[in-house]
Amino acid sequence: MKSSNLGYPRIGEKREWKKALESFWNGEIDEKIFLDTMQSIRLNHIKKQREIGIDLVPVGDFTLYDHMLDTAAMFGFIPERFDYQGGEVPLSVYFAMARGNEKAPACEMTKWFNTNYHYIVPEWSKEQSSRLHITENKPLKDFREAKEKLGVEGKPVLIGPYTFMKLSKGYDEKQFSYFLSLLLPLYEQILKELEREGVKWIQIDEPILATSLTKKEMEEFVSVYERLPQAAPNLKMMLQTYFEAVDWYEELIKLPVSGIGLDFVYGLEKNLRHLSKSGFPEDKVLAAGVIDGRNIWRTDLSAASRLVEKILHSVPSERLWLQPSNSLLHVPVTTTYEKTLPLNLQQMLAFADEKLEELVYLTERFIDGEGKRAHYYAQNQQALHLWKKDASRYNANVHKECENLTKAQLERASSYLVRQKKQQEISQLPILPTTTIGSFPQTAEVRKARQKLKKGEWSQPQYERFIEAEIKRWIDIQEKIGLDVLVHGEFERTDMVEFFAEKLGGFAFTENGWVQSYGSRCVRPPIIYGDVEFLQPMTVKESVYAQSLTEKIVKGMLTGPVTILNWSFVRDDLPRHKVAEQIALALRNEIKALEESGISVIQVDEPALLEGLPLKEEKKQEYLEWAVRMFRVATSIVKDETQIHTHMCYCDFSSYLPVINQMDADVISIETSRSHGEMISVFAKETYPKGIGLGVYDIHSPRVPSVAEMAEMIERSLQVLNPEQFWVNPDCGLKTRKEQETVASLKNMVAAAKLVRARLLEEKKEWEEGKRYDAVKTSK
Structure with missing residues (x-):
């Protein structure tokens, strides 16, 4: 042996x-x-x-x-776009395939x-x-x-x-x-x-x-x-x-x-x-x-x-x-x-x-x-x-809350069409509204501030003042860029799962338990060792502060229950869906707290929902049913006027649009730029009835795409999607990017959206005046 x-x-x-x-x-x-x-x-x-x-x-x-x-x-x-001349592959070409360069998008x-x-x-x-x-x-x-x-x-x-x-x-x-x-x-x-x-x-x-x-x-x-x-x-x-x-x-x-x-x-x-x-x-x-x-x-x-x-x-x-x-x-x-x-x-x-x-x-x-x-x-x-x-692993209150969960608690009060009308009356957003997925660059200054707090060199109030200054700076930047729906930037968060795990009961954290996610991106998954419990509001303070700085809508930002589950090391003495249910109920309390504090748009990201799919076909349906159920446990508590967003990335969306629809989010944003817009063809065959943002540029590359490139991506999307349901956004969070390239890319993205928006409004005006109808009639 x-x-x-x-x-x-x-x-x-x-x-x-x-x-x-x-x-x-x-x-x-x-x-x-x-x-x-x-x-x-x-x-x-x-x-x-x-x-x-x-x-x-x-x-x-x-x-x-x-x-x-x-x-x-x-x-x-x-691929030909990388100008490879044969022989051993140089590092410049190798890393360009992984990260893109000024001339070519990444694979x-x-x-x-x-x-x-x-x-x-x-x-x-x-x-x-x-x-x-x-x-x-x-x-x-x-x-x-x-x-x-x-x-x-x-x-x-x-x-x-x-x-x-x-x-x-x-x-x-x-x-x-x-x-x-x-x-x-x-x-x-x-x-x-x-x-x-x-x-x-x-x-x-x-x-x-x-x-x-x-x-x-x-x-x-x-x-x-x-x-x-x-x-x-x-x-x-x-x-x-x-x-x-x-x-x-x-x-x-x-x-x-x-x-x-x-x-x-x-x-x-x-x-x-x-x-x-x-x-x-x-x-x-x-x-x-x-x-x-x-x-x-x-x-x-x-x-x-x-x-x-x-x-x-x-x-x-x-x-x-x-x-x-x-x-x-x-x-x-x-x-x-x-x-x-x-x-x-x-x-x-x-x-x-x-x-x-x-x-x-x-x-x-x-x-x-x-x-x-x-x-x-x-x-x-x-x-x-x-x-x-x-005994520290068991919490009787958590188990009781799970037992008392009813079917009625899994449904929004009204249908999407009813909700959409109420939400638009309040928000008055333009056609093709622009937003980002949530995070902004975690600069060296942000990381140093976090280390100073950790080492005791800064007090908690001192650190919070720094975070508030960063939030204000980026609210100002977003307003100057012209984004329609803003975010607070998530500067207080080391990681989209770790941040929430630190504030919930039942989680523990390693000092050096890093694993590779992609390229040089490493994450430190939290450990779910006991029952997961909501302790106190986790995101309300930063979200309310950011909203106080602007007349525009600021999204509340949460990580969804299935992603927290799939991006953690999970206890092995309970079924995974039972652990996910505990997380979903904790997040339900957080969403209620955000809504009660005046946050009208709440994004609950589930990038790992499809990632957790079993490899065997016969096991997939059961997983999808409980994964969708967990999202609805977390989000169905809100009023019609509160808009629920979610984000998903780097998965086989084409096979699972009906499942995504069952999540009943008002708006979903998904990655399309890295796959060069191939998802767009899916919507030519299948209808998706709710709001959707197809990422118009790849955030994993330092490359800044042009206005024309992103406008072309938007135009391609509008060949198969109703302009009334389309949102314009990057394909993922911007945490890993540098500030200069982030600002440049977002400026181009907003300019692209305005360019296409102007065309759509002009066409609408021509239709209303009868000019567009006459032109179509003449051509026929």
Whole structure:
């Protein structure tokens, strides 16, 4: 039996990776220092895993930005707009694909399956397909580096061709097989070169197998993996799945690969049934994901040992690897720096390093017996026992409030059309009203102020005066720009989930529990350890202050219950929908407080609502029903005159418009700029009856789009949407942008909206005067 890892967090124990990346982008270090720093971080991660005792250490999982982007760059998948001249992809082109530049918008970014991580979407085109080539063999390069620098023969990791194709864009279903066939020779070349190097195992990740593939898709998948192993017969291939159980198990185990990796955490019951019913081939290794790679709770080693024993009924120990359920990319690096949490909670945490230690323990237990590590097991069981008895995790009032929730509390008082009329009579907003999603740039000054408060250098009143000054400054900026509906800017908020979690009961916070969201953007998810309780108003003070500074409407800004759930590390002793219900009821109290304080527009953001969708088709409906219900629990309390907004981003909206409509928000804003307006075509086929804002520019790029570019995006939207329902906004919050580019982009956005608004008003005037009618009649 061996211990194996699928992937390690990139960011470093103290976010060294993030800091090097941003220093390079800001011109503070040159390319050589940047690459040397990244190499040092990369090698340290490999060395640490080997020192912990992992037998099969991954190489090639480290990236300068994103692993899907790496794969695209390795195969020359460079869209023409980036002016790539061939050969090894320069960093300028690589990062332009991720972030955009002055000449070209970035590639689309979307969620990695149902996780909180975003990947860069590879783009196919006819012209590009004829230029595919291997720019560099990255798995081979990383394997050589680990061997030469550390003496470690690692296990190269590579995204599989079928997953890579399914997560790409730019082709229709008829072209899929053809484009896939163009990829396979490149994969074969990679495998041959690894075989010549003497690599023993390669891990090929095909998480697409955890989704609901059709019979035709699985037949196509089988044809790929009947071919690939033949290219390098002496190279052992571990075909790795994760995030769920596989559906086509019997087809999978017949493939001519040397090993298959299965998730026995998130796909536990189904994968165990597969093993029991169909067994496991005698010529293959099973890589069993027995440690949770997506949550931060300590493993119950007694339960894990029983699970391994069940697996051993089908697979002998010499053909079994124990590993996390998926790459440890999705959890923080180490609990070493967590010193401020309550002891019972602190003892219950296991981040990446601790999960690897658990794996080593389980592996050694089945090789050598309990032996010298008996104390490790005893500590584990004692911590679990104390945690189950911890009375601070239970709140009787919260449970009573959930029990008393009725169906009537899930409905707005009137229909959308009735509400819309009342809201417009009060707001008197122009056609194509302009607004932003909520946050404004978190400058160095804002971050320094927060640190001064944290270190005790500033008092709370001193800090609040600073925040009020920032709010006033940005209310003035918004009025000068000419925005119609303003926001207070969220300068008091470190993170859109953490801020609310800090003010609710049942949450705890790490000192250094950072995980990568996208690129250099790292977040520190709060921990839901107990029942979630509303304690006192959380946003009323700043919202009321901002509204007092202007005659224009200022939106109240909240994060929705499902997003708070999905962007936290969640307790594992209650169903997720029960935890979401507790959060929704807490937010319901906050929304009531905002309305009673005179805030007439309240935005409840749910960017992660669709992100949490199960990967299996048969599980999606149940999730969607309770997710929509939670939004309505939070928002249905308001009067008709109060306008509820929501925001969602980087998901497959096209398939879920009816679900979004059921949320019954008065206005929804969604991302369209990063996908180059492709969502617009959806509205040509399907009707959405409420207010909607399609983001007209990409905030994840420093690029400032022109007035003409945004006006063209608005005009395209109006081909399929009623001008009366259309809002103009960026595609996401502006927290990560710099002030100068934010102001410039918003000025252009408002100018674009006014340009199109003027045309619409002129047309309306011509219709009223009969000129437009006569012109149409004459043309006919």
